Amino acid sequence: MVFAEHNKRPARYMDQHILRAGFSLRGVINMRKIIRKAAAFLSAAAMVCSGTASVFTAVPDMTAYAADTNNDDWLHAKGSRLYDMNGNEVWLTGANWFGFNCTENSPHYLWSGDIDDLVKDIADHGVNVLRLPVSTELLYNWMIGDPDPIESINPNNDPSYPFNVDLIKADGSIVNSKELFDILLAKCKKYGVKAFIDIHSPESNNSGHNYGLWYGKSFEANNGKTVEVTTDVWIETLAWCAEEYKNDDTLIGFDLKNEPHSKYGGAPVDAIWDDSNAPNNWKKAAEDCANAILANNPNALILIEGVEGFEGHGAWWGGNLRGVAKYPVMPTSGTSQIVYSPHDYGPIVSDQSWFHKDFTEQTLLDDYWYETWAYLVEKDMYPLLIGEWGGRLDDGDNEKWLGLLRDYMINHHINHTFWCLNDDSGDTGGLWKDIQFGTTQDASGNITGHTTINWDETKYKTYYYPAIWKTSTSKKFIGLDHQVALGKDGVSLNDFYTSYAKSEGSNLDGGKTSDGKPVEADTPTVTETTAATSPVTTASTTTSSPETSTATTFVSTVYASSGLLGDTNCDGGVDVADAVLIMQALSNPAKYGKQGSDKGHLTAEGEINGDCCNVGDGLTNKDALAIQKYKLELIKELPEK
Numbered sequence: 001m002v003f004a005e006h007n008k009r010p011a012r013y014m015d016q017h018i019l020r021a022g023f024s025l026r027g028v029i030n031m032r033k034i035i036r037k038a039a040a041f042l043s044a045a046a047m048v049c050s051g052t053a054s055v056f057t058a059v060p061d062m063t064a065y066a067a068d069t070n071n072d073d074w075l076h077a078k079g080s081r082l083y084d085m086n087g088n089e090v091w092l093t094g095a096n097w098f099g100f101n102c103t104e105n106s107p108h109y110l111w112s113g114d115i116d117d118l119v120k121d122i123a124d125h126g127v128n129v130l131r132l133p134v135s136t137e138l139l140y141n142w143m144i145g146d147p148d149p150i151e152s153i154n155p156n157n158d159p160s161y162p163f164n165v166d167l168i169k170a171d172g173s174i175v176n177s178k179e180l181f182d183i184l185l186a187k188c189k190k191y192g193v194k195a196f197i198d199i200h201s202p203e204s205n206n207s208g209h210n211y212g213l214w215y216g217k218s219f220e221a222n223n224g225k226t227v228e229v230t231t232d233v234w235i236e237t238l239a240w241c242a243e244e245y246k247n248d249d250t251l252i253g254f255d256l257k258n259e260p261h262s263k264y265g266g267a268p269v270d271a272i273w274d275d276s277n278a279p280n281n282w283k284k285a286a287e288d289c290a291n292a293i294l295a296n297n298p299n300a301l302i303l304i305e306g307v308e309g310f311e312g313h314g315a316w317w318g319g320n321l322r323g324v325a326k327y328p329v330m331p332t333s334g335t336s337q338i339v340y341s342p343h344d345y346g347p348i349v350s351d352q353s354w355f356h357k358d359f360t361e362q363t364l365l366d367d368y369w370y371e372t373w374a375y376l377v378e379k380d381m382y383p384l385l386i387g388e389w390g391g392r393l394d395d396g397d398n399e400k401w402l403g404l405l406r407d408y409m410i411n412h413h414i415n416h417t418f419w420c421l422n423d424d425s426g427d428t429g430g431l432w433k434d435i436q437f438g439t440t441q442d443a444s445g446n447i448t449g450h451t452t453i454n455w456d457e458t459k460y461k462t463y464y465y466p467a468i469w470k471t472s473t474s475k476k477f478i479g480l481d482h483q484v485a486l487g488k489d490g491v492s493l494n495d496f497y498t499s500y501a502k503s504e505g506s507n508l509d510g511g512k513t514s515d516g517k518p519v520e521a522d523t524p525t526v527t528e529t530t531a532a533t534s535p536v537t538t539a540s541t542t543t544s545s546p547e548t549s550t551a552t553t554f555v556s557t558v559y560a561s562s563g564l565l566g567d568t569n570c571d572g573g574v575d576v577a578d579a580v581l582i583m584q585a586l587s588n589p590a591k592y593g594k595q596g597s598d599k600g601h602l603t604a605e606g607e608i609n610g611d612c613c614n615v616g617d618g619l620t621n622k623d624a625l626a627i628q629k630y631k632l633e634l635i636k637e638l639p640e641k
């Protein structure tokens with residue numbers, strides 16, 4: 001049994017990938033060499049790149065900088081695909097940009113590049129969404145109104161060298177981390193890029209990703225209070241963030257925790273996935289956190305990573321989603337916002353048994369991918385977003401793996417965010433190779449600042465560019481904003497569905513064309529999830545505490561039906577939507593029960609059809625679970641005995 005323990009952080013922060021079991025002595029020795037080199041680089045980089053920013057001590061304005069007046073770009077799930085509010089399919093093809101999770105409290109390379117230039121260049125290269133790692137500590141200080149100062153950035157508003165002028169306030173002080181985040185969102189909005197945050201670690205720590213749990217660390221908050229990161233604190237900060245940005249659809253979602261895993265990073269216990277109330281049960285924690293976020297913003301996407309080990313099967317940190325088949329995350333308001341987000345890497349990051357052959361897409365599916373995460377899309381259960389993939393180029397097996405995963409994601413509409421933009425990720429490198437800021441002076445003496453950004457063109461063009469969402473023949477990048485085009489060579493979502501989808505399609509489905517419905521620019525602000533009225537795109541469950549259950553049971557007096565067993569919504573088939581309706585009816589009978597107000601409420605026939613586990617005991621949560629088991633082929637027929 002091999003548990004692939006996957007760590008990721010920049011080389012300057014001693015990046016390492018270590019196999020917990022089956023790691024050779026030679027591998028350990030080589031890893032130690034890497035760590036020593038990383039430590040040396042860290043010392044050099046600290047001297048070259050660090051700087052002390054002015055600390056803004058006044059209570060900041062906590063209003064989101066980039067409020068969206070339309071608020072019409074929220075997404076939802078149906079089956080394994082993601083859609084906009086009018087039912088147009090979207091494809092998230094983005095990249096990671098870390099740094100907010102680190103002690104610098106800011107995206108890396110803002111020390112050498114202007115924020116406007118960097119975001120514009122990101123958009124111009126077709127990145128339609130950014131995964132932004134943060135820490136619970138960072139969000140906590142934002143929540144209490146005492147944000148951290150930013151480090152390693154030295155903005156300058158001197159006309160002779162105008163560098164990151166956007167980060168200097170009217171009084172001459174430098175923005176704090178919260179204000180920087182809001183400026184970043186505003187720049188994303190300007191260039192048609194969306195974003196979601198990822199809780200990379202409990203504390204702001206450049207090696208914090210090594211710690212495998214979402215709780216159990218402590219930090220000193222900026223108000224002087226020592227804060228222990230409990231599950232409640234973690235949930236509280238994310239719920240606050242959801243409330244803070246609920247009117248800004250630039251921030252479209254929340255990746256709840258980066259790579260839950262084992263005790264390797266100092267955690268007291270392993271992260272597990274089951275139906276228990278254990279404090280280290282990641283499935284329960286994710287469900288509770290999703291409920292809190294969706295209560296404040298029902299439109300946000302909830303990205304849930306896997307664990308490391310499940311029932312004797314190992315995986316990359318964050319990669320193991322085998323548990324979803326038995327114990328899916330079921331928020332009370334439904335599953336329309338749930339996206340599962342495994343991480344996957346090649347042999348250059350850490351060798352694995354499935355690479356010990358002349359591997360192909362089929363062998364990777366057979367040996368690892370399918371049972372670990374791919375079944376969720378191949379069975380059309382839930383959307384996937386590969387939150388991290390990438391790696392260095394080796395002219396060998398790692399590039400072979402990159403190409404195979406790239407093609408599999410394209411062919412199966414799998415969303416993804418490449419790791420990473422930053423080149424200071426020690427084990428993977430980045431898409432950026434070099435970033436330098438300079439100035440030019442025209443004939444009139446006017447000085448203009450500009451950033452030169454050199455991309456790793458081979459990595460970008462060979463592996464990332466083909467997996468970016470773009471029109472089929474004209475190769476225009478497709479954004480996720482309905483009105484704002486993605487960069488200089490891109491189009492907005494409305495542009496695509498009015499001008500390109502029908503004529504040439506995109507690089508999904510081999511250029512298959514389709515009709516789409518644009519979203520009007522004057523769409524009013526969305527205050528409730530648009531998917532909540534459709535049993536196909538939503539799901540719900542009851543909430544329970546260790547002591548009591550709040551589930552309601554509908555008792556049926558008729559134990560046979562002329563309909564299809566399991567077909568709760570009476571649409572002629574059995575799928576996840578039927579399980580969804582059961583859970584909705586149990587948790588909110590006033591809306592979804594037989595006399596409910598929703599147009600998709602349970603009917604008398606549906607109640608009979610849905611009683612497919614222990615037939616005769618009425619509708620219960622077990623019936624919903626039985627339908628999911630049937631869909632996943634864990635049971636061959638209904639009813640479940």
